[in-house]
Amino acid sequence: VDAQQQMPQVLKGDRTENQCMPLLRPEEREDFKTTDYLFYVVSHFRVCHFEEKDRGGGKRKGLELGFPGLCCSFCGGKKVGSLGRYFIQNQKTFADKSKSIDAFYTHLVRCKHVPQAVKEDVQR
Numbered sequence: 001v002d003a004q005q006q007m008p009q010v011l012k013g014d015r016t017e018n019q020c021m022p023l024l025r026p027e028e029r030e031d032f033k034t035t036d037y038l039f040y041v042v043s044h045f046r047v048c049h050f051e052e053k054d055r056g057g058g059k060r061k062g063l064e065l066g067f068p069g070l071c072c073s074f075c076g077g078k079k080v081g082s083l084g085r086y087f088i089q090n091q092k093t094f095a096d097k098s099k100s101i102d103a104f105y106t107h108l109v110r111c112k113h114v115p116q117a118v119k120e121d122v123q124r
Contacts, residue, residue: 038101040121040122041101041104041105041108041122042070042101042104044072044073044074044104044108044114044118044122045070045071045072045073045086045104046070046071046072046073046076047068047069047070047071048068048069048070048071048076048077048085049065049066049067049068049069050063050064050065050066050067050068050069050087051065052065054069054085054087060087063087063089067087068087069085069086069087069088070085070086070088070104071084071085071086072084072085072107072108072111072113072114074111074113074114074115074118075111075112075113075114083107084107084111086100086103086104088100105122108122109122109123
């Protein structure tokens with residue numbers, strides 16, 4: 001089975017450059033079995049797709065263009081070195097909070113494009 005076929009519909013989206021589409025909407029909160037904190041943090045990220053500018057080194061080196069990921073909804077991951085863009089390749093990595101939710105939280109707190117009210121809410 002093709003990996004694209006197994007991908008949730010929300011991640012398939014249009015792959016035009018720098019397009020970020022919503023991942024979660026507040027009205028969907030009841031549909032997800034997760035903590036309010038996790039939902040709140042992730043709701044500030046959007047679906048994006050791997051681009052050549054994201055390549056860098058390390059584990060991203062082998063990713064195919066168009067691979068789905070998450071980007072900050074405020075900066076779109078346009079910061080130097082594609083900070084704010086995350087391309088998690090397996091469930092084990094996503095389950096490791098230091099590589100997922102903690103990284104998202106840290107980005108929201110440090111990103112100059114995130115409104116102060118969101119920074120304060122996420123730190124509560």
